[in-house]
Amino acid sequence: MSILPCSGGSMRMTDRLGWFLGLVCFFAVGLPLSASAAELSFQSDTIFRSFSRDPATESDAAVFPAYEYLQVDIETPEEPGLAFHLYGWGRADVADNDYFTETTGGELVYGYLEFSGEQARFNARLGRQYVFEGVANESIDGLRLSSDLGKYFSGSVYAGQPVALSEENGRGGDSIYGARVANHLVGKYDLGISYKKINSDGEDAGETAGIDLSAYLPGGVNLFGYSTYNLEYDGWGEHSYELRFNLGSTTIRPYFQKFQYADYFGIAGGTVNPFGLLVAGDEELTVLGTDLTVPVGDSWVLVGKAKHYDYQQLDDSSQYFAMQGTWTSEENNQIGGEIGVMNGDTAQTKYTMVRLFTYQDHMPDGCPLGFFSSDLVYVSYDQEIYGEDSSLFISLASGKKFMEDALEVKISGDYSKDPYFDEDVRGMLILSYHFDHAL
Amino acid sequence: MRINLWIAIGMSFLLLGLAACAALNNGLDLPARHPSAADLGEVPKKCTNCHEARGEKLAFGAFVHNATWMQNHRQQAYQNEQVCAMCHQTSFCNDCHATGTELKSSLKNQSETYRQMPHRGDYLSRHRIDGRIDPTSCFRCHGNPKAAKTCAPCHG
Numbered sequence: 001m002s003i004l005p006c007s008g009g010s011m012r013m014t015d016r017l018g019w020f021l022g023l024v025c026f027f028a029v030g031l032p033l034s035a036s037a038a039e040l041s042f043q044s045d046t047i048f049r050s051f052s053r054d055p056a057t058e059s060d061a062a063v064f065p066a067y068e069y070l071q072v073d074i075e076t077p078e079e080p081g082l083a084f085h086l087y088g089w090g091r092a093d094v095a096d097n098d099y100f101t102e103t104t105g106g107e108l109v110y111g112y113l114e115f116s117g118e119q120a121r122f123n124a125r126l127g128r129q130y131v132f133e134g135v136a137n138e139s140i141d142g143l144r145l146s147s148d149l150g151k152y153f154s155g156s157v158y159a160g161q162p163v164a165l166s167e168e169n170g171r172g173g174d175s176i177y178g179a180r181v182a183n184h185l186v187g188k189y190d191l192g193i194s195y196k197k198i199n200s201d202g203e204d205a206g207e208t209a210g211i212d213l214s215a216y217l218p219g220g221v222n223l224f225g226y227s228t229y230n231l232e233y234d235g236w237g238e239h240s241y242e243l244r245f246n247l248g249s250t251t252i253r254p255y256f257q258k259f260q261y262a263d264y265f266g267i268a269g270g271t272v273n274p275f276g277l278l279v280a281g282d283e284e285l286t287v288l289g290t291d292l293t294v295p296v297g298d299s300w301v302l303v304g305k306a307k308h309y310d311y312q313q314l315d316d317s318s319q320y321f322a323m324q325g326t327w328t329s330e331e332n333n334q335i336g337g338e339i340g341v342m343n344g345d346t347a348q349t350k351y352t353m354v355r356l357f358t359y360q361d362h363m364p365d366g367c368p369l370g371f372f373s374s375d376l377v378y379v380s381y382d383q384e385i386y387g388e389d390s391s392l393f394i395s396l397a398s399g400k401k402f403m404e405d406a407l408e409v410k411i412s413g414d415y416s417k418d419p420y421f422d423e424d425v426r427g428m429l430i431l432s433y434h435f436d437h438a439l
Numbered sequence: 440m441r442i443n444l445w446i447a448i449g450m451s452f453l454l455l456g457l458a459a460c461a462a463l464n465n466g467l468d469l470p471a472r473h474p475s476a477a478d479l480g481e482v483p484k485k486c487t488n489c490h491e492a493r494g495e496k497l498a499f500g501a502f503v504h505n506a507t508w509m510q511n512h513r514q515q516a517y518q519n520e521q522v523c524a525m526c527h528q529t530s531f532c533n534d535c536h537a538t539g540t541e542l543k544s545s546l547k548n549q550s551e552t553y554r555q556m557p558h559r560g561d562y563l564s565r566h567r568i569d570g571r572i573d574p575t576s577c578f579r580c581h582g583n584p585k586a587a588k589t590c591a592p593c594h595g
Contacts, residue, residue: 043530047547067542071530077472087530091541107539110529116471121521130529130536132520137579139538164538164583182518187493190518212518216498224501224514238575242511244501251505259575265582272587274570274594275578285573291507303506309572318572326506332482334553342568349568355559357552373552377560385564393560397550412549418561428549 038076038439044432045069051426055098064094074439080116087111110139120148131158134180134194135210135228139163142176155181165200173202189215205269207231221245228264235263250294257287284312301326305340316345331362350382370400370408384419391418399430408432469496473525497522509555538585 047067052060068090075083090106093099112127125144131137133156142160149155159177166174178196191213198206208228215223225241242255261283265275289307296302303324310317322340337356344350359373375395381388392415399410410430417423476482483489485503492500502515502522516523516532523532534544535556545556558566570577581587 045547047542069547071528073528078470080471085529087528087533089540105541107537109533109537109540123521130533132516132532132536134517137517137536162583164585166585167588168584186496187498192518212514214498214501214514214518216493216501220492222498222501226514226517242514253507253511264575265578272582272584272590274590275574275582275587278574285575287573291511293505293507301506305507320572324506336553336555338555342572344568344572349571351565351568353565355555357555359551359553371550373550375552375559379561379565381564381568385567391561391564395549395552397552399550410550414549416561419564420561428546430549 037079038074040437040439041071041073041075041434042437043069043071043434046431046433048429049426050428051424053099057098061097061099062095063097063099065091065100066094067091075114080118083114083116085110085112085114117147121154122147128163131178134178134192134212135196135208136178136180136194138176138196140176149181152185153181153183155179162198162200165198165205169201173199175199187216189213200269203269204232206267208237219245230263230266232268233263233266235260237264237266250292253291253293255287255289255291257285259285259287261285282313286310286312299327299329301328311345314345318345318349319343333361334359347383351379353377353379368400369398371398373397379418381419386419388419392416393418406433406435469521469525471525510557536580538583 045068047069049063049065049067051063053063055061070086070088072086073084075085086108087110088106088108091100091104093103096103108128110128110130112125112129114126115124116122123144123146126142128139128141129144130139131144136158140158140160140162142158144156144158146156147154157177157179159175161171161174162176165171176196176198178194180192180194182190182192184190192211194210194212196206196208198204207230209231210226210228213223213225217223222244223241224244226238227236227240228238229235230237236258237260239258240255241257242253244251244253246252261278261281265271266279270276271279287307287309289305292304294302294304303322303326305320305322305324307320308317309319320340320342322338324336324338326334326336328334335358337354339355340353342349342351342353354377356376357374359371361371363369363372373395374397375393377391377393379391381390383389394415395412397410397412399408401408408431410432412428412430414426414428415424416426473483486499487503490497490499492498497519502519533540534547540547543558545559545562548554548556566577581590
């Protein structure tokens with residue numbers, strides 16, 4: 001058994017934890033004073049894991065990391081006004097046997113103050129936040145504003161520092177800003193134009209423009225599309241377009257994607273590994289595919305997937321085919337499975353995957369468990385990887401709720417035998433606690 | 440540099456426009472939160488059970504969480520974050536979409552097998568193949584310095 005040590009968080013945990021807790025206390029105490037009928041929502045997930053690894057100093061060392069995921073929301077759910085949202089995690093390596101680079105790690109995923117106006121869906125967010133819109137899929141420390149701009153338009157702008165660059169030569173000279181303007185006719189179409197600019201240490205680190213489109217065409221046909229243009233490399237990086245429509249009860253989703261590697265991966269300041277090498281080539285990947293989703297009766301859903309990859313420079317192609325079936329009971333219990341075949345252009349890129357899963361949400365009367373789930377994933381590789389031609393993963397989990405469902409205890413165990421592990425057994429215990437409190 | 444200046448000026452005007460137009464309500468306000476199962480008396484399972492596929496406020500049919508939704512919700516999220524927020528806190532998205540979460544989502548949510556998360560099982564081996572077939576799908580999440588730290592131990 002061998003695995004590389006995990007690169008634990010290199011942040012200064014104590015500094016950030018203090019800031020993190022300070023924010024929680026400040027807003028937990030201060031915000032309700034200005035917000036009537038506010039609610040405090042608190043979610044804590046404490047996770048204990050157990051497994052065995054070979055760090056540099058010993059073999060078969062037991063590793064016991066403990067994680068805390070904490071989420072706090074203060075808001076008036078049905079009314080506009082002020083709100084505060086916070087989510088972060090921390091980890092301590094209880095065994096402290098050099099598996100993790102740092103004994104402790106953690107991250108403030110988001111923590112922001114939000115104001116929602118009564119008019120025009122005006123929304124302002126200040127602090128660490130995720131921005132998902134147009135070409136933006138970024139975590140920023142900054143400000144974002146959005147609003148309707150009359151009946152047919154809406155817009156948003158954001159600016160701040162990108163969190164993703166925080167560990168490269170400090171944060172001096174790092175910046176991100178962008179915007180999206182959309183024109184829409186509800187139920188007909190939604191057309192957005194977006195822009196994003198990133199600087200790292202004062203140097204260009206990405207400048208992208210994009211178009212996103214949803215069009216609801218006659219005959220129940222929906223068209224969705226997305227294109228991005230790399231302004232640094234002056235070329236289209238991605239085109240992704242798909243149709244969705246029904247024939248009877250069957251949903252059909254044909255799609256088309258085209259990626260120009262140099263423009264998709266290219267960042268003037270340097271693309272991170274392992275993607276940097278792809279910028280130098282002139283490869284163009286075209287993907288064509290279709291999904292069919294077929295409900296059978298009230299309980300079964302069958303899905304067929306076909307995907308064709310075409311490489312212009314390599315002058316070759318690959319295909320992926322899969323069938324998936326899921327049975328769902330009225331009580332939301334599920335049994336499902338999938339079989340997929342990746343037919344790559346070489347023996348190195350071919351595999352067959354089988355997956356079976358169950359999730360029993362309603363247990364029989366008298367059973368002390370709240371739920372039970374299981375998962376099996378088996379993959380057969382055409383060409384051996386480290387002398388192994390297959391991998392097997394089995395997972396079992398169960399749990400129960402206590403304290404009027406405020407506390408849920410979940411326990412799970414995994415077994416894996418694969419090219420990287422002769423045998424790997426892992427255990428996990430999760431304590432999830434949630435409460436809401438009117439302030 | 441001059442381009443950046445023009446962009447900054449343009450964004451400033453956009454900002455002013457946002458402030459000026461904030462009073463222009465388009466009359467299509469959606470509620471901040473979707474009614475809960477307790478309010479409705481049943482668990483809401485499918486948007487189009489109650490809403491028109493192309494309703495007056497939203498094309499609800501585009502948001503039905505069918506069997507392939509897990510792999511295909513990007514477009515809806517990028518255009519309609521507010522709709523997602525009616526039912527999901529951002530933390531729900533961040534289980535998969537974040538720059539620094541040590542536990543991958545299929546591990547953190549180990550027991551939720553029905554979500555059919557893509558990195559389940561021995562993805563360490565399978566990513567060698569999926570990454571060669573289509574590296575663009577890796578880049579969306581691991582294409583920045585912080586998220587690429589998970590790649591660094593092997594890929595440098």
